[in-house]
Amino acid sequence: MGSLSTTAANKTALTEAQIALQLYTDYFGPLAYKRVHMTQQTACNYGQAWPGVIYIPTCYYWGPTVRHQLGMQQTRGAYWDTVAPHEVAHLWWGHSVGWNSYRDQWMSEGFSNLSASLFLQVVYPKEPQRFRNFWRDMLFLITERNSQGFRPIEVGPVTQGYRLSSGRTGSIASDVLYPKGAYILHMLRMMMWSPKEGDTKFKGMLRDFISTYKNQPVTTEDFKAMVEKHMLPEVKITQSGVSDGFVMRPIYIELQDGRVMRLGSATLRGNTSVAQKVNLGQASKTSRCFFFRRKEPRRPTAGCSRPVSASVRTRPPAVRAARSGRTSCATGWSPPTPRA
Numbered sequence: 001m002g003s004l005s006t007t008a009a010n011k012t013a014l015t016e017a018q019i020a021l022q023l024y025t026d027y028f029g030p031l032a033y034k035r036v037h038m039t040q041q042t043a044c045n046y047g048q049a050w051p052g053v054i055y056i057p058t059c060y061y062w063g064p065t066v067r068h069q070l071g072m073q074q075t076r077g078a079y080w081d082t083v084a085p086h087e088v089a090h091l092w093w094g095h096s097v098g099w100n101s102y103r104d105q106w107m108s109e110g111f112s113n114l115s116a117s118l119f120l121q122v123v124y125p126k127e128p129q130r131f132r133n134f135w136r137d138m139l140f141l142i143t144e145r146n147s148q149g150f151r152p153i154e155v156g157p158v159t160q161g162y163r164l165s166s167g168r169t170g171s172i173a174s175d176v177l178y179p180k181g182a183y184i185l186h187m188l189r190m191m192m193w194s195p196k197e198g199d200t201k202f203k204g205m206l207r208d209f210i211s212t213y214k215n216q217p218v219t220t221e222d223f224k225a226m227v228e229k230h231m232l233p234e235v236k237i238t239q240s241g242v243s244d245g246f247v248m249r250p251i252y253i254e255l256q257d258g259r260v261m262r263l264g265s266a267t268l269r270g271n272t273s274v275a276q277k278v279n280l281g282q283a284s285k286t287s288r289c290f291f292f293r294r295k296e297p298r299r300p301t302a303g304c305s306r307p308v309s310a311s312v313r314t315r316p317p318a319v320r321a322a323r324s325g326r327t328s329c330a331t332g333w334s335p336p337t338p339r340a
């Protein structure tokens, strides 16, 4: 491996941080700290952000050649190229605004991942494949089955946080929170982008979000309200404006053996949710489910608060059953677990 001077190697981390700080200041608003320190920690592949201090994993300093020799270089999401900008982004997402509960942590990780994609796009304009490959990898992470047979995109909503991981589903939560959280914000970026103004609307929304909730924990509902405030008028994503006379259409459940049975129906008023018990028949035990209204009366979504052995869907769109697990929290980032 030769000699290793982390002091000299830290110049790369410092340079990446300086670029990221300028970029994120443009997108998210002024940094809350006067100084930012970049330093290493002994963990090989785990970075972490603190207020004004960024821990970079020590294997980052080995450089791509040594990591390649050790078989570590190929990671999903260009981990080694994005760990520094991802952690720097936590100075906004996680520290300038926090998260109210485990249900809102997806914003901290997802938004930091989106920030890392901005870094790739801006720093490597002549290598657009870096940006494309990053999102290709995010898509892979949320759609491929893990060793327990679960696809992250189906296991439950981002708002279920680390409860998505369990003895049954494995350590699947991070493959939901990081990539799907990033895709949610990327989707909004694309919806707000225009040839004339570029990311101006998107930046305005995120700057407003940071300044409005500075030094406060935020909820997913806070962010939804901010999106509704800034979304282009021609894009209708809000749930507001739905008639109180809304009647939920029948909801069907698709069992693992392919059978489809009627799950029930629900009547919702206003922007609310409702909980009720449904019998899943021979396929599973009774589970307590809750239903959300959406803009289109024919497209209700549903989630179950306890594990079920079937996916829930309406006709025609598919919706998924959620599963519970345990809670945990962190702002650090490790590379995705390699898959068989």
Ligand SMILES: [Zn+2]
Residues within 6 Å of the ligand: 086, 087, 090, 108, 109, 112, 331, 332, 333
């Ligand atoms: Zn993170």
